Amino acid sequence: MEKLSYASESGTSAWNTYLQQIDRVAPYLGELSRWIDTLRHPKRALIVDIPLQMDDGTIRHFEGFRVQHNLSRGPGKGGIRYHPDVDLNEVMALSAWMTIKCAAVNLPYGGAKGGIRVDPFSLSEGELERLTRRYTSEIGLIIGPQRDIPAPDVGTNGKVMAWMMDTYSMNHGTTITGVVTGKPIHLGGSLGREKATGRGVFVTGREVAGRAGIGIEGAKIAVQGFGNVGSEAARLFAEAGARVIAIQDHTATLFNADGIDLTALSAWQNSHKQIAGFPGAQNIDSEAFWTVEMDIFIPAALEGQITRQRAEKLSCKLVLEGANGPTYPDADDILKARGITVVPDVICNAGGVTVSYFEWVQDMASFFWSEEEINARMDKIMTDAMVHVWDKAAEKECTLRTAAYIVACERILMARKDRGIYPG
Numbered sequence: 001m002e003k004l005s006y007a008s009e010s011g012t013s014a015w016n017t018y019l020q021q022i023d024r025v026a027p028y029l030g031e032l033s034r035w036i037d038t039l040r041h042p043k044r045a046l047i048v049d050i051p052l053q054m055d056d057g058t059i060r061h062f063e064g065f066r067v068q069h070n071l072s073r074g075p076g077k078g079g080i081r082y083h084p085d086v087d088l089n090e091v092m093a094l095s096a097w098m099t100i101k102c103a104a105v106n107l108p109y110g111g112a113k114g115g116i117r118v119d120p121f122s123l124s125e126g127e128l129e130r131l132t133r134r135y136t137s138e139i140g141l142i143i144g145p146q147r148d149i150p151a152p153d154v155g156t157n158g159k160v161m162a163w164m165m166d167t168y169s170m171n172h173g174t175t176i177t178g179v180v181t182g183k184p185i186h187l188g189g190s191l192g193r194e195k196a197t198g199r200g201v202f203v204t205g206r207e208v209a210g211r212a213g214i215g216i217e218g219a220k221i222a223v224q225g226f227g228n229v230g231s232e233a234a235r236l237f238a239e240a241g242a243r244v245i246a247i248q249d250h251t252a253t254l255f256n257a258d259g260i261d262l263t264a265l266s267a268w269q270n271s272h273k274q275i276a277g278f279p280g281a282q283n284i285d286s287e288a289f290w291t292v293e294m295d296i297f298i299p300a301a302l303e304g305q306i307t308r309q310r311a312e313k314l315s316c317k318l319v320l321e322g323a324n325g326p327t328y329p330d331a332d333d334i335l336k337a338r339g340i341t342v343v344p345d346v347i348c349n350a351g352g353v354t355v356s357y358f359e360w361v362q363d364m365a366s367f368f369w370s371e372e373e374i375n376a377r378m379d380k381i382m383t384d385a386m387v388h389v390w391d392k393a394a395e396k397e398c399t400l401r402t403a404a405y406i407v408a409c410e411r412i413l414m415a416r417k418d419r420g421i422y423p424g
């Protein structure tokens with residue numbers, strides 16, 4: 001399955017999608033809207049050239065980015081993406097969504113994002129390490145535990161974070177674990193971080209399903225993406241009595257009306273590195289996935305997946321956005337008109353950054369919490385944030401996405417206003 005490009009699908013870029021979302025929230029912000037242009041411009045964007053000596057002795061250059069979209073509420077926070085499609089426009093949009101997400105959940109952070117335009121699977125481990133270390137040195141000008149704290153995203157992982165932490169520490173002459181999150185546990189990482197995003201999708205989904213009168217017991221669930229986020233969200237819904245009947249990844253679309261055995265599928269994926277060929281389900285056409293009869297849909301793969309056409313086909317009552325930016329604004333309007341509730345990415349997948357926040361706090365204190373404590377604290381933060389957004393949507397008679405943006409933008413613009421403009 002091909003990644004849909006924003007430009008080819010809807011004539012708009014990821015950054016333009018974000019700007020449209022900001023336009024939609026502006027009328028709700030009263031006198032704070034005077035400050036809203038601050039959200040329409042990244043505060044700071046750094047483009048770096050990364051020369052890399054390949055294993056065969058040749059030299060190649062890669063382009064890397066770190067964008068700090070808004071730092072009004074605290075240091076920047078956001079992942080590092082290694083992917084061949086990374087460009088400034090995408091990184092700007094992802095950094096802006098981090099600003100909104102951190103504020104929607106009320107974490108004391110601004111929003112940032114980074115990335116390198118590279119296919120990480122085409123590099124040897126040594127090349128990947130050298131690329132990461134040079135990139136970290138280059139963006140070392142603007143990152144730091146009190147300035148901007150990267151984390152893993154698509155194409156990066158705990159190992160990459162360990163290299164980043166080590167490089168930053170070497171350049172500063174002392175070990176500074178709090179400069180990145182998503183690290184291995186033995187290097188200051190947090191228990192519960194790996195499964196946190198999927199868990200947050202479940203927690204927010206559980207709260208909204210309860211309020212919207214959608215029972216989870218026996219509910220039919222379809223999931224796009226069976227990676228870190230999708231597999232954990234699916235597992236928790238199945239544990240709560242739901243039936244996961246359809247799963248799509250980049251290799252196949254699986255369907256089983258009786259419910260897919262997720263333990264067996266995970267074992268298959270571990271040994272085959274894909275879900276294709278799994279014997280416990282029927283393989284259906286990839287577009288047929290969108291017409292499967294379902295109660296809850298969890299997009300947990302890539303951005304730009306729910307187009308106008310697909311929004312018309314979906315039969316679910318609830319969409320839980322595990323992925324960042326999976327729904328185009330015009331598809332959002334169709335889902336709304338069809339009475340389908342959407343729990344937006346900026347709140348639905350915020351479990352990951354919430355536990356990243358816990359990791360940073362634990363690193364600062366050099367005191368580490370149990371997994372039970374982490375899950376309980378995360379559950380409370382995500383539930384409170386979701387309920388607040390739900391109530392705001394009821395008060396303003398708007399979608400949950402607009403409500404989440406109202407809550408977030410009020411917090412960001414209030415901070416902006418009270419800090420004032422320097423120099424005045």
Ligand code: NAD
Pocket residue numbers: 001002003153154155197224225226227228229230248249250251300301302303322323324349350352353
């Ligand atoms: P991952 O790499 O672990 O898994 C991605 C999954 O998507 C894989 O199963 C892959 O096969 C599937 N996929 C890729 N292209 C596809 C396509 N064209 N059609 C169908 N499936 C496709 O990634 P992840 O960490 O699970 O992240 C998934 C999404 O969640 C991304 O949008 C990411 O930005 C977002 N997200 C992740 C986290 C986190 O903590 N991991 C936090 C917040 C948001």
